[in-house]
Amino acid sequence: MPKEKKLQPPQHQRQQPGREHKMKPKPKAEDQKHRGSGKLQGKVAIVTGGDSGIGRAVAIAFAKEGADVAVVYLEEHKDAQETEQRVEEWGRNCLLIDGDIGDEKFCQTVVKKTMDEFGKIDLLVNNAAEQHPQESIENISAKQLERTFRTNIFSFFFLTKAAIKHLKKGACIINTTSVTAYKGSPHLLDYSSTKGAITAFTRSLSQGLAKRKIRVNGVAPGPIWTPLIPSTFPKEDVETFGSDVPLGRPGQPEEIAPSYVFLASDDSSYMTGQILHPNGGTVVNG
Secondary structure, three states: OOOOOOOOOOOOOOOOOOOHHHOOOOOOOOOOOOOOOOOOOOOEEEEEOOOOHHHHHHHHHHHHOOOEEEEEEOOOHHHHHHHHHHHHOOOOOEEEEEOOOOOHHHHHHHHHHHHHHHOOOOEEEEOOOOOOOOOOHHHOOHHHHHHHHHHHHHHHHHHHHHHHHHOOOOOEEEEEOOOHHHHOOOOOHHHHHHHHHHHHHHHHHHHHHHHHOOEEEEEOOOOEOOOOOOOOOOHHHHHOOOOOOOOOOOEOHHHHHHHHHHHHOHHHOOOOOOEEOOOOOOOOOO
């Protein structure tokens, strides 16, 4: 295993979700070499956790490819407004919707607002998540367990259930799981359990929707430099975050977004029930 080394300044944010505008350095959300080629022209996407991190990078990449985007987030208004600005710079429309995706009624509201604004839904990206490290299973309270599952996997059920009647042939659902679903994480037991559930959810849902020609796939990122990191871990762990993978560094959100573009476009037309693994070289055989 590679030796841990200092890769970014030590930092910690006391509040979850974290704020991207407070991070040093800020995550790279946009690949300047990506100019777009109309792969998602005229499509409408819902992206949860789209205010920052991977979600922001996905929203921008989708906009570059011609999609309008509904960005769903909890309460990080400043970050969400920056995502909106960057989507609109590419000539696409961005709808900001704030609220708790762990609430089924809110997920129904997300779908209604998106339909009212755009008239259709072509792409659903279930991406938002939270995590709370604990040294032992004995330290995971019932409250934490339910909260983590409600945000990380219940929301996938709620939002997909609300959106499904609007999805037509050719629509795509993309779920964000994690490398921890495959290799485990002793300090993120409840989080990694939800990510394993997401992988199973993706595979099972793909089988149920195949006859309707709706594809369901997932992405399992490794260590990515997002606001979740400084808002989760102590500053000394943040300093070396990502140094333990074969490539020796954390990934940037802009490096993960192409996986979502691929799965959302016709480039992946013969793929469903699959998981992509942009994780810095960790071999997971999954």
